[in-house]
Amino acid sequence: VAFSAGKAGKVKRLRNFADVQVRPCTATGRPLGDPRPGNAVLINEAAACLAAHSAICSKYRWKMYVLDFFSRLSGNYHRRQWIEFQLTQSA
Numbered sequence: 001v002a003f004s005a006g007k008a009g010k011v012k013r014l015r016n017f018a019d020v021q022v023r024p025c026t027a028t029g030r031p032l033g034d035p036r037p038g039n040a041v042l043i044n045e046a047a048a049c050l051a052a053h054s055a056i057c058s059k060y061r062w063k064m065y066v067l068d069f070f071s072r073l074s075g076n077y078h079r080r081q082w083i084e085f086q087l088t089q090s091a
Helices: 009-016 046-060 062-074
Strands: 002-005 019-022 036-043 080-087
Touching (some): 002 009, 009 036, 009 080, 046 080
Antiparallel strands (some): 002 080
16 A cells, blocks of 8 residues: 555546556665556545555554654645555466
């Protein structure tokens, strides 16, 4: 799972085309591996968004809490769009 600004261009594209290529990378975007094909699903249900947020918080811990704090201060916390990625099996 991941999240982005609700009005970001990538979110608009995912509303029309669910096909994606996912590649592991660093926080700065430096690629760490080969891309894998898959699909992206925009999460809109409150329970699913909460589960996605919990998964991200369990991985990034205090960093995510700091990001949430500043996101709430700026008013962008509730404007997030959560995205679930489903990778396809390689042949």
